[in-house]
Amino acid sequence: GAEASQGKVYQIGTDITFAPFEFQDTSGKYVGIDMDLLDAIAKEQNFQYVVKPLGFNAAVQALESKQVDGVIAGMSITDERKQKFDFSDPYFDSGVIMAVRSDNTDITGYEDLKGKKVAVKTGTEGYTFAQSIASKYGFTVVPFDDSSLMYEDVKSGNSVACFEDYPVLAYVAKTKDDLKLVGDKEKGASYGFAVGKGQNQELLEKFNAGLKDLKASGEYDRIKSKYLAENN
Numbered sequence: 001g002a003e004a005s006q007g008k009v010y011q012i013g014t015d016i017t018f019a020p021f022e023f024q025d026t027s028g029k030y031v032g033i034d035m036d037l038l039d040a041i042a043k044e045q046n047f048q049y050v051v052k053p054l055g056f057n058a059a060v061q062a063l064e065s066k067q068v069d070g071v072i073a074g075m076s077i078t079d080e081r082k083q084k085f086d087f088s089d090p091y092f093d094s095g096v097i098m099a100v101r102s103d104n105t106d107i108t109g110y111e112d113l114k115g116k117k118v119a120v121k122t123g124t125e126g127y128t129f130a131q132s133i134a135s136k137y138g139f140t141v142v143p144f145d146d147s148s149l150m151y152e153d154v155k156s157g158n159s160v161a162c163f164e165d166y167p168v169l170a171y172v173a174k175t176k177d178d179l180k181l182v183g184d185k186e187k188g189a190s191y192g193f194a195v196g197k198g199q200n201q202e203l204l205e206k207f208n209a210g211l212k213d214l215k216a217s218g219e220y221d222r223i224k225s226k227y228l229a230e231n232n
């Protein structure tokens, strides 16, 4: 009822590091598009929450086992996930792309991956996409639990490439000079805030109502442009 939901502090799972959506600033505080959106929506819709940076796959599993009330983690709204979760209205369009080490001139397309290792992140759309073309192009996928470990494997040269969401790899390529994008973006699903299927429906409604208001007021665009260049 109203009383119970008023005092409730929602537990929200997120990724460990997925800039520009969630990452720690120099003081260790979690910031980014997802974090700022959630903060603005919670203030506007008057609910309390705590963020649990569990890692992407762990956050999704925690939601499934009801250890958290919601997940915001650049989580793609896929048909498969819709069997287990209810999603908010989409708030960001994404897609998957490949990246290699900046000094790599050998890999210019998927056909150059033959016999090589490719780093991916467990439980993600990037992983699913890489897996779907692995046998066709003859490469092996090496899974990691979080994005920084995946990037390290490419930087160290163990893997020649990685696959991840376009806005995230584009941000990495722009802000650090050790990885660069190769090829075109593959179609991917948009991001949504997720709750367990049939669970926390009042939270989902508040998220959607807040998102709508932030879009109307221009606050949503302000948050996005704080973390992204205009042409993104």
Ligand code: GLN
Binding pocket: 015, 018, 056, 073, 074, 075, 076, 077, 094, 121, 123, 124, 125, 126, 165
């Ligand atoms: N958008 C991707 C997915 O949902 C990756 C999310 C992430 O790594 N945080 O699978």
